[in-house]
Amino acid sequence: MKRVLLFASLIVLTGAGAGTATAGPIQWSYSAEVEYSRDYGNDFLLNWTNQSGTVTSGAGEYTSRDLFTTTAYPGPPRDDNGQVAYNFTVRLTLKDIASGQSAVLAYNGWYATQWDKKWTGEDENGNPTWDWDWIHEQSEFGKPTSWDWVTLGGNVYTLRGEGGGMGTTPNGALVVSVSPTATPEPTTLALAGIGLTALGVARRVRGRSAARVNTATAGA
DSSP: OHHHHHHHHHHHHHHHHHTBOOOOOEEEEEEEEEEESSOOOGGGOOEESOSEEEEEEOTTOEEEEEEEEOOOOOSOOSSTTOEEEEEEEEEEEEEETTTOOEEEEEEEEEEEEEEEEEEEEEOTTSOEEEEEEEEEEEEEEEOTTOOEEEEETTEEEEEEEEEEEETOOOEEEEEEEEEEOOOBOHHHHHHHHHHHHHHHHHHHHHHHHHHHHHHHHHHO
């Protein structure tokens, strides 16, 4: 009996390692939509590079997709502050193809540019004339130093939206890494159940043996 129980315990230990899901190509898709904080006109619309797509990734590899770019603001600002700024949010829908599960993540962005108003003289009527000198611009998109995690269909997706910087108009990219979770397969769970049952039987056998020994000792 002890030999059978020992064999069952070894099967559980060996099966626990073999039951981990095997990593393979993982297919996923994404689509993005933009929401502006207000109507800025056509000057500030995002120009999509890859607004949507389907990707096949190897487990653990990083995939980067450029999402959008914009053109520079076409001229000086329309107010006396010398500033132009706007905000937007990109809502990304990520979908695990095999399971059909999806999640929506939001990444914020903004753009600001600074102009200097200078007096250039007077017109023919003696009125002052002005001109604008561009100073700098800056933009930002996403979370350049942090990651988001979402589990879809037993796969863990690690995502980051990034883009922008000093002296640049808004631009954005999506960086994704996907790996399967280490979930035991049904056969592993069944073997684990056999192992637990075997351990329970072993304890009962040991208990009965000890009881027999105690009875025999008392009779002697």
